[in-house]
Amino acid sequence: MEGLLLEPTLYTIKGMAILDNDGNRILAKYYDKNVFATAKEQKTFEKNLFNKTHRANAEIIMLDGLTCVYRSNVDLFFYVMGSSHENEVSDFIFYLLFFYTLMFLCLQLILMSVLNCLYDAVSQILRKNVEKRVVLENLDIVMLAMDEICDGGIIMEADSSAVVQRVALRTDDIPLGEQTVAQILQFVIS
Numbered sequence: 001m002e003g004l005l006l007e008p009t010l011y012t013i014k015g016m017a018i019l020d021n022d023g024n025r026i027l028a029k030y031y032d033k034n035v036f037a038t039a040k041e042q043k044t045f046e047k048n049l050f051n052k053t054h055r056a057n058a059e060i061i062m063l064d065g066l067t068c069v070y071r072s073n074v075d076l077f078f079y080v081m082g083s084s085h086e087n088e089v090s091d092f093i094f095y096l097l098f099f100y101t102l103m104f105l106c107l108q109l110i111l112m113s114v115l116n117c118l119y120d121a122v123s124q125i126l127r128k129n130v131e132k133r134v135v136l137e138n139l140d141i142v143m144l145a146m147d148e149i150c151d152g153g154i155i156m157e158a159d160s161s162a163v164v165q166r167v168a169l170r171t172d173d174i175p176l177g178e179q180t181v182a183q184i185l186q187f188v189i190s
Contacts, residue, residue, distance in 0.1 A: 012110055013031055014030065015035070035083075053072075060111075067083070069115045083107075117149055118160075
């Protein structure tokens with residue numbers, strides 16, 4: 001029986017992505033190099049994911065061994081991917097199935113909380129104007145929000161208000177050497 005149980009890990013998030021309504025990548029971050037080692041594999045997965053979800057009404061899908069939760073708005077699709085242990089479950093006895101079912105439900109809840117945090121943070125940052133054009137105009141802040149939520153597959157924050165507070169620093173409060181190019185250009189223009 002030893003070796004049948006999975007080791008606990010903090011690395012629950014395998015990736016996050018924002019795709020447009022044609023399935024093209026706006027922003028994506030993958031945290032597990034063993035899952036999608038190349039950009040080509042990532043793009044292929046994103047196309048398959050989009051094809052399976054763009055007409056569906058569900059919020060969750062199992063694809064290529066990953067549990068994917070998603071949400072759409074106007075012309076964007078938000079995705080959060082986590083591992084799925086369906087292959088390990090298939091040969092187990094009943095009580096282990098029960099355990100893995102509970103674990104899978106917990107993973108779904110965790111992924112949904114990360115997805116809701118990402119969507120709500122982006123929505124607050126963009127003042128509820130969550131559209132492709134606005135996301136592209138504010139891509140640096142959206143990327144920063146994504147980094148605040150998850151670092152290397154480990155969930156760092158699931159509260160969208162806290163994420164918004166961290167990324168919404170005023171540029172005049174930040175030393176010039178620590179500002180991004182976009183922040184400096186915005187300061188010069190204004």
